[in-house]
Amino acid sequence: MRGGATGRLLACLDSFLSEPLRRSSSEELSRCRMLVGANLVLGLIAVVFLAYVPRLQLPPWLGLGVGGLCLTGFSSSLWLLHRGTSTRGAALVLCSILTAGYLISALGSRNPSAGVHPICMMIPVLAMFLLGPRGGLPFVVVGTLGVGLVLPLWQGLVGADLLRAFFAAIFMLGVWGLSWLLVASREQTGAALEQALRTLRDNESKLTSLLENTEDIVCSLDAQGRLIAANSPLQEMYRLLIGLELRPGALLFPEAAPESLRRRWSECAAQVLSGRRVRFEASPSRLKPPRVLDISLNPVLGAEGHVVGMTIFGRDITDRKEAEARLSEMHRGLLDVSRQAGMAEMATGVLHNVGNALNSVNVSVNLLAERLHQSRVAGLSRATDLMARHAADLGAFLSADGRGQQLPVYLQALAVQLRGERDELLEEVHTLQKSVEHIKAVVSMQQAHARFAGVVERLEVRSLLDDALRLHAVNFERQGILVRREYSEVPLVVQVDRHKLLQILLNLLSNARQALLESGRADKHLTIRVERSAAERLRIAVADNGVGIAPEVAPRLFTQGFTTKKDGHGFGLHISALAAAEMDASLSCSSEGRDQGATFTIDLPIAGEESRA
Numbered sequence: 001m002r003g004g005a006t007g008r009l010l011a012c013l014d015s016f017l018s019e020p021l022r023r024s025s026s027e028e029l030s031r032c033r034m035l036v037g038a039n040l041v042l043g044l045i046a047v048v049f050l051a052y053v054p055r056l057q058l059p060p061w062l063g064l065g066v067g068g069l070c071l072t073g074f075s076s077s078l079w080l081l082h083r084g085t086s087t088r089g090a091a092l093v094l095c096s097i098l099t100a101g102y103l104i105s106a107l108g109s110r111n112p113s114a115g116v117h118p119i120c121m122m123i124p125v126l127a128m129f130l131l132g133p134r135g136g137l138p139f140v141v142v143g144t145l146g147v148g149l150v151l152p153l154w155q156g157l158v159g160a161d162l163l164r165a166f167f168a169a170i171f172m173l174g175v176w177g178l179s180w181l182l183v184a185s186r187e188q189t190g191a192a193l194e195q196a197l198r199t200l201r202d203n204e205s206k207l208t209s210l211l212e213n214t215e216d217i218v219c220s221l222d223a224q225g226r227l228i229a230a231n232s233p234l235q236e237m238y239r240l241l242i243g244l245e246l247r248p249g250a251l252l253f254p255e256a257a258p259e260s261l262r263r264r265w266s267e268c269a270a271q272v273l274s275g276r277r278v279r280f281e282a283s284p285s286r287l288k289p290p291r292v293l294d295i296s297l298n299p300v301l302g303a304e305g306h307v308v309g310m311t312i313f314g315r316d317i318t319d320r321k322e323a324e325a326r327l328s329e330m331h332r333g334l335l336d337v338s339r340q341a342g343m344a345e346m347a348t349g350v351l352h353n354v355g356n357a358l359n360s361v362n363v364s365v366n367l368l369a370e371r372l373h374q375s376r377v378a379g380l381s382r383a384t385d386l387m388a389r390h391a392a393d394l395g396a397f398l399s400a401d402g403r404g405q406q407l408p409v410y411l412q413a414l415a416v417q418l419r420g421e422r423d424e425l426l427e428e429v430h431t432l433q434k435s436v437e438h439i440k441a442v443v444s445m446q447q448a449h450a451r452f453a454g455v456v457e458r459l460e461v462r463s464l465l466d467d468a469l470r471l472h473a474v475n476f477e478r479q480g481i482l483v484r485r486e487y488s489e490v491p492l493v494v495q496v497d498r499h500k501l502l503q504i505l506l507n508l509l510s511n512a513r514q515a516l517l518e519s520g521r522a523d524k525h526l527t528i529r530v531e532r533s534a535a536e537r538l539r540i541a542v543a544d545n546g547v548g549i550a551p552e553v554a555p556r557l558f559t560q561g562f563t564t565k566k567d568g569h570g571f572g573l574h575i576s577a578l579a580a581a582e583m584d585a586s587l588s589c590s591s592e593g594r595d596q597g598a599t600f601t602i603d604l605p606i607a608g609e610e611s612r613a
Contacts, residue, residue: 013037016078020085027190031087031130038126039074039081039094045119046070046101062108066101073097091130095139099123103146107154120147120168124176133180140176144169217293217314220300223307225251225269234314241286272297272310281317291318334575367428375421379414383407456583459501461492461530461538468505469528472513479524481516486529494538494604500579501604504587507572508542508600515546515598538606543599549591557589 013033014022021032050067054060073093080090102120123143127136148169152162211218211231219230227248230238238246242257253265261284268278278297283290294315302308386407390397397404469476469483476483494501509526516524525545533539549557549564556562558577573587580587584605591598 017081018083018085021081021087028087031091032081035087035090035094035130036078036081038122038130039077039090042094042098042122043071043074046074059108063105066105066108069104070097070101073101087130088135091126091135095123095127095131095136098126099139099143099146102143103150106146106151120172121175124172125179128176128179128183133183136176140172144172147172215316218312219252220309220311221252222309223273225253225265227252228309234312237287237314240288241284268297269310272299273307275299275301275307291316292321293317331578334578337575365432368425368432371421371425371428375418377418379410380418383411383414456495456497458493458495459498461494461540462487464498464502465505465528465530465540468502468509472506472509475513476526479513479517480522481513481524481526484525484527486527488531492530492538494606496583496585496604497579500583501602504576504579504602505540505542507576508602511572511600512542512544512546512598515544515548517546519546519595521545532606533603536606538604540602540604541599542601543597545597548594548596549589549598550594554589554591558587 013036016036017032046067077090077093120143124140127139148166152165157165215233217234217237219234220228222228227246227250230246235246253262271278281292281294283292294317296313298311299307300309300311512526527543529541531539558573577587586603588601589598
């Protein structure tokens with residue numbers, strides 16, 4: 001009711017204004033309305049003044065003249081407002097008529113209190129508000145001098161009347177000063193408000209431009225799910241999904257929307273209105289070509305902390321999903337390559353060990369062949385042939401014949417020699433047998449590791465480390481690398497993929513061997529250290545005193561394709577780090593710098609019972 005009455009009053013005041021003044025700024029329009037209202041009120045006062053002229057202590061001709069002048073001036077001011085494009089002319093007419101009419105009626109009155117009539121206070125108020133501090137100052141000065149100086153001198157005021165006139169003049173100046181402070185404060189506040197509005201409009205324009213230029217879908221809703229604002233990508237997608245135009249104030253999912261969308265929206269909206277953030281991926285079947293959207297719903301909180309609405313952000317992540325799929329496929333390919341590389345590394349170790357054993361076999365076979373060629377078995381054959389030719393008179397031959405007499409001594413010496421040959425041959429056969437057993441053991445170990453690839457099992461770490469060292473044993477021994485084992489006494493059982501862990505160990509041992517060779521040191525040391533790092537973690541450290549790692553290189557060691565070797569491919573450590581992560585393990589490196597050696601550490605989960613030991 002109150003708002004409607006105010007609106008009708010303002011509309012009535014606006015009817016006196018010209019069209020340009022109605023379209024003016026809010027400050028100027030406020031001044032126009034004030035000017036219209038002042039003219040109407042003062043015009044009404046002038047009419048009442050004319051009606052009471054006979055009862056006033058004024059000459060009738062003066063009262064009628066002043067009243068008629070005021071009515072004419074106020075009407076002229078209204079006419080200027082109705083026809084003009086500025087308020088200054090109308091304001092000057094109003095202030096001039098008000099000041100002149102008041103002073104003329106006060107000078108012509110025989111009543112000494114006419115000069116301090118309350119209407120004099122309207123002069124500084126209207127002059128300040130309508131014309132500003134400088135424009136209204138002349139009218140305030142004329143009114144003040146008239147009330148405080150001219151009228152007392154004209155009427156010869158003394159005593160209390162003079163004092164009232166003096167204070168009335170002082171109050172007029174005070175009202176002007178207070179009005180000036182009020183107007184200045186209002187102008188400053190208005191300027192700050194205008195700046196804030198300008199900044200708000202600029203920010204709104206930038207935000208609108210940002211939302212319209214993004215390919216993401218963005219919109220805001222009130223607590224009832226009605227649309228407040230939405231950008232173009234959302235409107236386009238809305239037409240594809242719902243088949244309707246999206247309008248502010250309308251429900252985001254009306255009755256015409258598919259039931260599945262409305263049900264999903266109701267569930268998500270309920271969570272958001274309870275203050276929780278909701279994020280999910282969706283692939284609406286109506287979108288052609290198919291797309292994957294990352295949708296995020298966020299609550300908007302009011303001043304009291306209650307949810308008053310929500311914002312919706314959506315991003316097309318189809319390309320990212322396809323890239324992730326390709327990356328996953330590439331990752332699987334890399335794992336296959338790494339597995340093949342690990343098998344190749346293992347096969348190389350097997351070949352080295354088998355080759356070394358075959359060398360021993362070859363030496364043993366050559367020795368056997370040489371000893372057999374040099375055997376005295378032929379002498380035994382000749383002796384038996386001689387005894388066979390004298391079988392009829394063997395006794396006489398052994399006792400009377402010179403050759404027969406030497407035959408027992410010869411056979412005795414031959415037996416000793418044959419016994420020695422037999423011992424030497426047995427020793428070589430035993431050496432040959434050990435080499436063949438070593439070959440069988442190495443091949444069996446390789447087959448065992450290959451058979452369990454991809455299977456998570458409980459492993460005794462010492463045994464696996466010994467297998468890995470055995471595959472590199474030939475190279476370590478040939479290149480003068482001293483291997484030191486430092487195993488803690490606690491149970492060293494882990495539950496991991498045997499093949500992956502062996503692959504990591506073989507790669508670390510190979511890298512350590514190359515680092516030691518590049519260092520050129522005479523004392524090449526490789527230390528394998530196993531200890532518990534936490535309640536349920538086991539740490540395997542492979543430390544060498546080789547070339548070390550430069551500080552600027554260390555952060556990139558596990559990056560795909562990065563290598564410090566001339567003939568390296570940059571896959572070894574990267575694949576090892578990936579394999580460790582798949583086993584809930586971690587692979588790290590530490591080095592004090594170039595020529596200071598390096599330590600690679602594997603942190604593994606301990607198997608169930610041992611973790612509680």
